Amino acid sequence: MTVALKPGWPQRQGRNGVIDLLPAVLDEEKINENKIHETVNDSVSRDLLTKKRFYIDRFEKRWRKVILQKNTKSFLELAGGLCYISALAKLHRPDIEVWASDVAPLYLENKSVVTAQLFGVSIDQFAAVDAENLPFADNQLDAVFIAHSIHHIGNIERMLQEVHRVLRPGGRFLGIDIAAPSNKRAFDKDLKDRAERGDEHGIHEKSITFAGWKEIAVNSGVPGMKVGYENTPTWGASVRRLQNVHKRREISIRFDKAV
Ligand SMILES: C[S@@+](CC[C@H](N)C(=O)[O-])C[C@H]1O[C@@H](n2cnc3c(N)ncnc32)[C@H](O)[C@@H]1O
Numbered sequence: 128m129t130v131a132l133k134p135g136w137p138q139r140q141g142r143n144g145v146i147d148l149l150p151a152v153l154d155e156e157k158i159n160e161n162k163i164h165e166t167v168n169d170s171v172s173r174d175l176l177t178k179k180r181f182y183i184d185r186f187e188k189r190w191r192k193v194i195l196q197k198n199t200k201s202f203l204e205l206a207g208g209l210c211y212i213s214a215l216a217k218l219h220r221p222d223i224e225v226w227a228s229d230v231a232p233l234y235l236e237n238k239s240v241v242t243a244q245l246f247g248v249s250i251d252q253f254a255a256v257d258a259e260n261l262p263f264a265d266n267q268l269d270a271v272f273i274a275h276s277i278h279h280i281g282n283i284e285r286m287l288q289e290v291h292r293v294l295r296p297g298g299r300f301l302g303i304d305i306a307a308p309s310n311k312r313a314f315d316k317d318l319k320d321r322a323e324r325g326d327e328h329g330i331h332e333k334s335i336t337f338a339g340w341k342e343i344a345v346n347s348g349v350p351g352m353k354v355g356y357e358n359t360p361t362w363g364a365s366v367r368r369l370q371n372v373h374k375r376r377e378i379s380i381r382f383d384k385a386v
Pocket of ligand 1: 207
């Protein structure tokens with residue numbers, strides 16, 4: 128393994144090859160993200176084919192070309208859940224070191240390892256990792272990716288600073304998430320829907336408008352951050368912007384760390 132941890136960072140061995148690299152103290156919400164997996168036991172293959180099929184396709188057709196460059200040698204997925212993106216990265220680039228991570232060790236131990244088996248790949252390291260407090264030493268990774276999870280993170284600015292710290296000069300970050308509608312009534316409904324979904328599990332999902340994402344990018348102080356609407360085969364970014372007045376729309380946040 129070439130990616131190094133911060134000196135003295137505690138490591139605990141979990142089940143099924145997962146290592147626990149979580150900080151000693153974790154917020155209640157992060158503990159609750161793990162508790163969900165004490166009871167929920169859906170089929171991994173069914174979830175991949177129903178809930179995640181669209182994102183698997185998006186990675187194949189679009190995100191892969193952005194995040195996996197010729198000189199990429201190490202790849203970290205944050206808040207990966209089922210970690211199908213890590214599995215796809217390894218499938219296309221068996222030569223690189225892939226770290227599949229999430230704050231919930233039970234998610235990794237019970238399900239993400241099954242995803243890797245279904246794709247027929249061997250992930251270099253499954254690790255329980257808090258995206259706001261990364262265990263890695265500075266300048267370690269060539270690529271960091273996170274999909275549809277940033278709005279779950281408590282302090283997003285801190286997460287972006289941490290990603291910037293652990294990327295090598297020339298390394299790349301790509302985050303995919305959702306911009307909440309800017310229209311007040313549609314925004315309030317988005318907020319209510321997300322609160323209802325999170326409340327039963329004791330977690331909080333944020334509603335962030337496109338302007339809100341841009342503000343977070345600036346406030347993080349990470350240089351060269353770009354926030355934009357995602358294209359789809361049907362509609363380009365300009366139509367996405369108009370649709371986003373009343374509907375949620377997919378956005379990307381990316382930066383390359385200066386050399
Ligand atoms: C909506 S799921 C998305 C999972 C996956 N990226 C996908 O596309 O299916 C959000 C994930 O974020 C994780 N998460 C929440 N807070 C986190 C944190 N601070 N650090 C790392 N992962 C976190 C949760 O455990 C959960 O697996």
